Structure formats: C-alpha cells, structure tokens
Amino acid sequence: MARLSKGRKKVEIVKMKNESNMQVTFSKRRAGLFKKASELCTLCGAEIAIVVFSPGKANKVYSFGHPSLELLVDTFLGRDLPPPNDDDRHNHLIRAHRNTGQRGLNKEVMDMQESLRKEKAIGKSLLESGREAYDRVCESPIIEGLSQSQLEQLKKALESQKRKVEFEAELQQMGSDAPLPFLTFGSALSPTSGDGASSSHGPNGQVKFNTDGSYFDHNGKAGIGGLARDSVGSFPFALVLPIQCRDHNAAEAMAAHFAVKWLKARG
Template sequence: MTRKRIQIKKIDNISSRQVTFSKRRKGLFKKAQELSTLCDADIALIVFSATSKLFEYASSSMHQVIERHDRYSAIHRLDRPSIELQIESDSNNILRKKVEDKTRELRQMNGEDLQGLTLQELQKLEEHLKRSLTNVSKVKDAKFMQEISTFKRKD
C-alpha cells in the first residue's frame, strides 16, 4: 500500500504542524547526510523553526562551508556590473529591514519587547489584539455551531 499524496500548504493545526516539522526536518537532515556521504559533497543546512529554534547540519565544518560560499559568491559578483550589485544590496537592505520590522511587530504581539513603545503605540497594539481576538472568537463560535449542527444531523 502506498502513501497518499498530501497537498502542499500550511498545516493549520499547530501540534500537527510541529510534528510534521520535526519528522520532515529529520528526513531532510538524513537526506543531506546521505548526499554528503554518497557524493562526497560539502553540505551545510540551516533551519529555523516557527518558534525561532536553530537546527543545523554540516558535513564537515559549518564555518568552512559558509566561508567557501562567501568566497564563491564574491568571485561571481565581480562578473556583474556594479549597478546590479548596488540594486541587489539595496533590495537586500530593504528586505532585511522589513523582516526586522515584522519580527519586532510579531514579538510585540506576543507581549515581548514592549518597553520601548509609547503609550499611544501600546493602545494601538491593544486595539489590534482586541480586534484579532474578536475575529478568532467569531471563527471559533462558527465552528462550534457547525459541529453542533453536524451532531444534530447525525442524531
């Protein structure tokens, strides 16, 4: 009997998502180790979980593989015009800034890093969380009603 194909999309259930992450991470690391052994390849694999935990695998030294990547990238960047490099650098800086902003925003929504906020920013955050909680409650209530009607139909 073969396994069923699953649709590749975000898993909604948090515990199922964590179990899947753990199993697939182990499988990914195993494949990386097999590829390294079979093909004598230098492999460095870095994974951050949704909870920001770091998982890494390196066939030799992570530091050496990253240095090798940096040297390779530097050599190949010399072949490209400097305007392209500037645009790429600017894009990377913009993306890095956006990621930092969104990370800070997420941490604040989780109740962390609140010390630097003004009273007005805290009030905006509180309102946002209240709206979010209201939306979650509405969806939860709708699911309860759906389950109740399902149970009634079964009876």
C-alpha cells in the first residue's frame, strides 16, 4: 500500500505533545537558528550570542557565539575585563584571524548553497520539460496512426538523435574541467616522443588508427593520433588517454571506440 504523505502545510505554533516529534523539531530548528545567526554575522559583522537548552529530561546546553560567547556574555553583564597583556594581544590576533577566515568560509558555503539551489531548479525544469515533451509525443494521434515499419523508422531516427545528443554532451564536457577518458580532440597527429608512427585511414566510413608511441609522463598517459574518414571527407582525430596503458593495441582500441561514436553521431 502506498504511503500517504501529509504534504506541505502550515504548522500550528503550539507546544508539541509527542516527545519524539519535539526532539526532531528542536534539532532541525536549532541548526537553522545557528545557521541564520552565522549568516547575520557574515553579512553585517554583528556580534551574536545564543544559548539554547534542549527540551525534555536531557536538558542539554547548546551555544553559538561570535566572536566569542564568553566575551559577549562578559560585555553584556558589564564585567570589567582584565587589562590586556602580550599573551592576550597575541590571542586576540589569533581570534581575529580565525574569525576572518570563518567569515570567508561562511560566505563560500552560502554561495555554494545558492548555486546548488539554482542548479537544482534548472534540473527540475529540464526534467519537467522532458516529461512534457515525452507525453506529447506518446499521446500524439500521429504516433497511433503509424504502421509497424514507420514506427521502426521513427525509433531509428530517435536513437540517432539520442546518439548525437550524447556525443554533443561529451564534446561540451571535454571543453570543461570535467575529467573524461580523453583530454584533447583536434588535429594534433604528429608524435611528440617515442618510436612514432604515421597516421593512415581506410575507405569512407571506416576508421584506422596508428598510435604515435608518445608517453607524456611516468603515469602512462598515452597519446594516440589518427584520421577518421566518412562520406564527407577526412577528419583529423587526436586523443590523449589518461590511463595506465603501455600496450599500443589497447590504447588504439579505445581511440577507435570514441572515433566510431563520433562518426555515427555525424551520420
């Protein structure tokens, strides 16, 4: 049986009777309270002291203070602070440096949370758009009137578009800092070191690769160059595979794998 959800609704502000619900609510709201206080310190440079006692028999104490809970309590109570000595000055500088770093970290966390919120909103929007487009295609009367052969043709066309989208996504990722099985893609076909071998190609629609024998570092990063050829003409294709690979045949096979995907996406 599906679990029924109460959904989002306005919570009545009265003391809870259920002990378990009370503890959960206290934990969440306490964390939210301290977070808002930290944001206020970061944004406005405010000095804040908060002391919270947990409900129930445990009666635990939780506190938040900026720049220091003890300092703010003494200031609030009007206590005369002892005259500063060299150690106090040194400790004050340490606290000031630590607080400056904390404010910077708080700002970074807030910026990251905001970026994450925006990315989630974009992802949700794209997902909903994709579902709507899928529903429109599936519910279209045109689909219902197609024959078996026409449906097969439509399936092949959609699969072809899917491959093109996947490959385009790989190309866009390749331009970013995201790690991929290959790092460069272009006309760099000449060997930089090693025994070297010239690139060659077969008939249209076929792919042939020759590895250049280059190793750019001691971690086994292999450089592979070759020509991929289709009905339009020859296209230079170069890869740098960041893999532990000292076997040219294995590296060449991986290069051919991505080249075939490239040719299919172009077709």
